Amino acid sequence: MAVRVGVLGATGAVGQRLIQLLDPHPDFDLACVTASDESAGKSYREAAKWRIEMAIPDDVAEMTVRRTDADDIPDDVDLLFSSLPSSVGEAVEPGLCEAGYVVSSNSSNDRTADDVPLVIPEVNGDHVDLLEVQQDERGWDGALLKNPNCSTITMVPTLAALDREFGLDAVRVSTLQAVSGAGYSGVSSMEIIDNAIPHIGGEEEKMETEARKLLGSFDGAEVQWHDADVAASCNRIPTLDGHLENVWADLSGDVSTGEAADAMREFPSPDLPSSPDPLIHVFEEPDRPQPRLDRMHGDGMAVTAGGFRETSGGVQYNCLAHNTLRGAAGASVLNGELLAEKGWV
Template sequence: MTVRVGVLGATGAVGQRLIQLLEPHSDFEIAALTASESSAGKAYREAAKWRIDAPIPEDVAEIEVGATTPEDVPDDVDLIFSSLPSGVGAEVEPEFCEAGYVVSSNSSNGRMDEDVPLVIPEVNADHLDVLERQREERGWDGALLKNPNCSTITMVPPLAALDEAFGLTDVRVSTLQAVSGAGYDGVTSMEIIDNAIPHIGGEEEKMETESRKLLGGFDGTAIELHGMDVAASCNRIATLDGHLENVWVDTEDDVTVADAEDALRSAEGIDLPSSPDQLIRVFDEPDRPQPRLDRNIEDGMGVAVGGVQETTDGLQFNCLAHNTMRGAAGASVLNGELLAANGYL
């Protein structure tokens, strides 16, 4: 059965990526697009300044954009994808859930709420069932599911594989994040050309908290944060797409490079259309992964790992993922597939 879907914030960078992924999707049909009041009432081709390196889908281009309110979305829409700014999302997303819509959201608001599942399907799909508690406590007919921050998504699949095999006690990460993560107007050319910016507001806290929730235990009702200590330093560099991260981990059990690489390669995907066949690709070359060369592995939904080395108490490695695909739009679509597969629509 085809699932009718809507996109909130459809004219923005992540909204456009969502449309790029949803328009050819075998299970989803785009039925509603929303944006700001200034865009409402216009055809999508007029409202959106299309920036994707592929033509705007013709059937989507003529859809009339609505305002971002439940009243502007048809009742027969089964699933909402949200790419709203967090301040707007915090206000609007609960209104959609109260109105009965199920929302798969990329927005950062509410990710650490106890009754909101924060999910990477290949890592912690079981956390989805906290939605039962959410509906009961909030009185919603709808539901709200979050995917994590794009920098968090990059490192957590490798961390999950290593934690399962060897146990993690401490994580240190330094990021080199692409400019697209800030949105089209987020970083000016005069700021970033011939430069690197050693601060991204709020990013470090997101990595430090979201990773512990994603790897935490779930008893069917509550999620207990993982006990590892996480410290992050986040930096913006002049690449367009692809977040590259240098990670150091301390492990409970002794670990060799060979054992670590076997654990990473053994990380399994999940039986959903957008999940990659190979979740983690491990490179033997010491100078890989690189954003320009490796961000599009598995159609942008894989995670690349390289430079695995032993340290005194564990390992050092580099990891890379496409921040607007695996880290944003693709993650939301994958979560939408998980919701559909588990009967939440």
């Protein structure tokens, strides 16, 4: 039987991507959409300024938008996908979990909280068991699971592959991030056309902390963060979708470019509907991956890598992922699939 799900913040850019992914999903039945009080009571078609390349699904278009409040969400909804701004998520997600809802959230609040699992299912799916600790400590009937930042999620699968085979000592990363990562009105055309912006507020810190939590180990009580040193420089460039990243990984032993590429090719993908196989597509060409050409690998859920070079400490390479699919909405849906597989919904 399909799991009944809802989308919080359904009119925004990530909320629209969630609807795109959930409406045809084999295991989820989209039963509820919420937005701000200004949108509540309207049909979704009226409330959402739809910007996805496909049409609004007919059944979703006629749904009545609800308030993002436990009192206005049907009791028979089993799982909520949150695309709320972090300030709103911080205010309302705990109350929803206390009311008994399980929330798979893309919002940045609480990602590094000790009792909140931060998960990429292909990398650290076992961290979902931290929810038992969370429920015990907070007294919740529901639960809160987070996916990482869109730039973090691009590089961490590649780092996990290297760490598993060779041991990871340090990471340096410089990003070239698409404008969609800032939301539809996040960067004006006058600011970004013919330009690159060498700062994205808070982004470096997210990459440096979230990566270490994701690559850490769960001992049944807490997550021991990975001890690799991670440093990031984040840049906004005028591509629409797809975050391209230049990564320097220092490894514990001597590694050839071929060995590093093979480790990524062979990194396993779980049997979840939204997880691509292979998870990491490796290019032989030195000028790939490229955002326009490669962001839709694996229906936008794969990570691509290429341009491998040996360095004095390990390897340098480039990696890419679609930031609003793999990096945001798709990541939340994938975590929802993991929650269903583990019996949390």
